[in-house]
Amino acid sequence: MAPHASPDDLPITLAGGAELAAALPYLIGFVPHESLVLVALTGDHEARVGVTLRVDLPAPGPAADVVAEAVARLGPSRPAAVAALVVTEADDVPAPVEAGADLLDRRVDELDAVELRALRTSTDLPGRAVVGEVARVLAGAGVPLLHTLLVRAGRCWDYDCPDACCDPGAGEVLPGGTSRLAAATVLDGRAVAADRDEVVTRLAPPTGAALLAMGRACAQVGVEQADDLRRLGWDRLAERSWRRVLEAVARHRPGTTAALTDVEVARLGWAVTAIEVRDRALRLSAGPSASAAEAVWTELVRRLPVPLDATPATLLAAAAHVRGDGATAAIALSRALDSQPACTLARLLERALHTGFPPSALRGLLTRAGEQAGAGASEQLGA
Template identity: 45%
Template sequence: MTDLDPQPTVRLADPGALAAGLPHLLGFPPEESLVVVSLRGQEPMTVGLTARVDLPPPGHHGSLAGDLARSVRTDDPTAVVLVVVSEDDDGAAGLPHRTLVREAVLGFHAHRVPVRDALLVRRGRWWSYDCSGSCCAPGAGTPLPGGTSDLAVAAVVHGTVVEADRTALAARIAPTRSAGMAWACDEVGDELAAATAERGWDAVAEEGWDAVLTAVHGAGTARAPRLSDRQVARLAWGLRDADLRDRALTLALGESAPGAEAVWTELTRRAPAPLDAAPATLLAVSAWLRGDGALANVALDRALGSEPSYTLAGLLRTALDACLPPAVVRQVIREAAGPSGADR
C-alpha cells in the first residue's frame, strides 16, 4: 500500500522538525512505514512530494527501493530524506531496519538522487542512521519537537485534516447506506430513463449539470443544507455520464473547489455502488490538487472497490502511483475544459 502527498512548500529547520511533521504531510501519523520526503532547491531546501509505504518483508527491500526512487524522481528533487517509522527494538546491528535503509539509499543513488539523511522515528524520539554521536546511539535518540510547526500551519491553511490513522481517514468517506437512499436512486433512475426517451439525453444531461452547479454553489455557503436523498440520487446518476463528469472535474480548479469537494464527499458517502464511483474519483482529484494525497488514495480505493473497471479511476491510480505532479493534472483539466472553463 502506498500513500503519496504533494504538499505546500514549507521550510524546515532540522531533521527533528521534519520527523515531527510527518502526520501533517501524510494526513495521519504513519505506523511501521518507510516515508520518503522530497527536498527541492538549494539551502535552505524546501519540502516537496512525500511518499509512504508499509515496511516490506526482507526479500522485497530492493524492489521497493527501486519503485520508490522512480516515483519520487518525478518531483525533480535535489535530495530526499528517508524516515523509518517503527516500534521495533534495536538488533545486533543497532537501529532496526538498517538493511531496508541501505537498499533505499542504493536505489536512490542509482537514480542520481542523493539521500540527505535517513531517520528512525520511534516512541516519540528520532535517530539518524548516519550519526555516530551519543545522541543517536541505540536506546538514546532525541525527543521530537513539540509546539505548532510550519507544517501544521500549512496543513490547516490547505484544508488537510490529520486523522488518528489511515483507517480513520477512510472512515470519513465510509458508506452510509439507507433504504430511503436506495429507493430514491431507483425512482430517480426510472424518471431519468423516461425523460431521456421523451426529450433526449442532451437536455437531461444539461439539467444534470445545472443540478451539480446548484449543489456546489450551495455547499460553498456558511449554512449549507444537507442534500436530500433525491438530490444525491440525481447528482450521482448524472455523473455516470462521462461528459458531465469531465465538466465537473473543472470545478476543482477555481473558487468552487471547496464546495465541489464537499459535494463529492457527501455523494461518496451516501450513493450506493456503483453510483459512488464517479464522485469518489472526483473527490480523489480534488484532494490531490489540494495536496491531500492520503485522502486521494483512500477515495480512489473506494472508487475502484465499487467499480474495478471504472476507467478514470484506473487512470488516476496510475498517475498517482507515478507521482504525477498536481500542476500537470491542473493543466490537463484546463486543456480539456477549453476556453469556456468550468461554469459553461
C-alpha cells in the same frame, strides 16, 4: 522546505529534521505506523515537497524489492533529492560493529557515523538497513538522499548524525503545539486520520437502512432523469446538473454547514455520470473551490450505492492526488474500480498514481483544461 501547495497558497516552510517528521500526518493524510515514507524534494535547494509516498515497513530481512518499488513510484522525472523516514516503535538493535577493537586503533575523523556511535553505545537505531537500501537504489538512479530519519515515540533521530544527540537513547523531541501546516489543514476543512484504516472506514459504502434509503432515492431520481431528458433535452439537462454541482460545492465551503438529503445526493450522483458534467467537476480540483468540491465527493462516496459511487470516487481520487494525499486517492480509486472495473478515467488515474505522476502536473493539466474551451480534462488524460 515547503509542502506542496496550490499556486495561490503561501508556502509553509519546514526546517527539515524534526519538523519534517512532525509534518508527516499532514503530508499523507493520516498518522503513519510502521512505515517507510519517501518524500521527493524538488526546486531550487531541494526546498519543495513533491510526491510523498508511504509503504508498509518491510519485515526484517532483505528489503530490496519493497524499496525498489517504492522508489520507482516516485515518478519518471527524477526529483532533486529525497528524504527517507522510517516510522517504527521497534526497539534498538545491537550495534553493527564488525571490526570491534580495530575502531580504537583509528583516528576519530576516519570513523563514519555508525562507527562513532558504536564507540559510545552497544546498540543502534532500528531501520538502518532499510534506509541503506533506499540510499543504494537512489544512488543507482543518480538521486541524492538528503535526509535519513527515524521517527519513534514522539522523537526524531538522524541516521547520519555522528553526535550523541542521535544516540539510540536520545533523539530530538518533535515540535509540539499547532504548526502552520496543521492549522492550514484544519482551515481547509480536512481532518487527519489516526491511521490508514480510519481513511478506509471514512470512505466505506452505505449499509443496512442507509443503503436501502439511498437505493430508493437513486431509483426515484433515475426515473426523474429519464422524464427530464425527454422534456428538456440533453443540453439543458446537463446545464441543470452542473448548476446542482456548483450549488452543492457552495454549501460545502470550509466553515459552512451542509447537509444533503438522500434525494440531493442521488441527483448529484446521476449528474456526474454525464461526461460533460464530470469533466467540469474534475477541473474544480485545481481551483479555489477544491476543498469544498472534495468534501462533496467524499459525501457522495460515503452515501451512494454501486454503480453511482464510481464517478464521485474517481473525482475524489483526483482531488486528493492534486493536494498530495496519495492514500485517499488510492482508496478512492479502489472503490471506483470495484464499482465499475471498466471505468477508463479511474484506470488512467490509477496508472498515474502508481507511476508517480506528480500532483503539480495533474493540477497543471486540470488548470489548462479549464482554460481551453471544449477541451475536457479527461480528454487530456486520454479518457
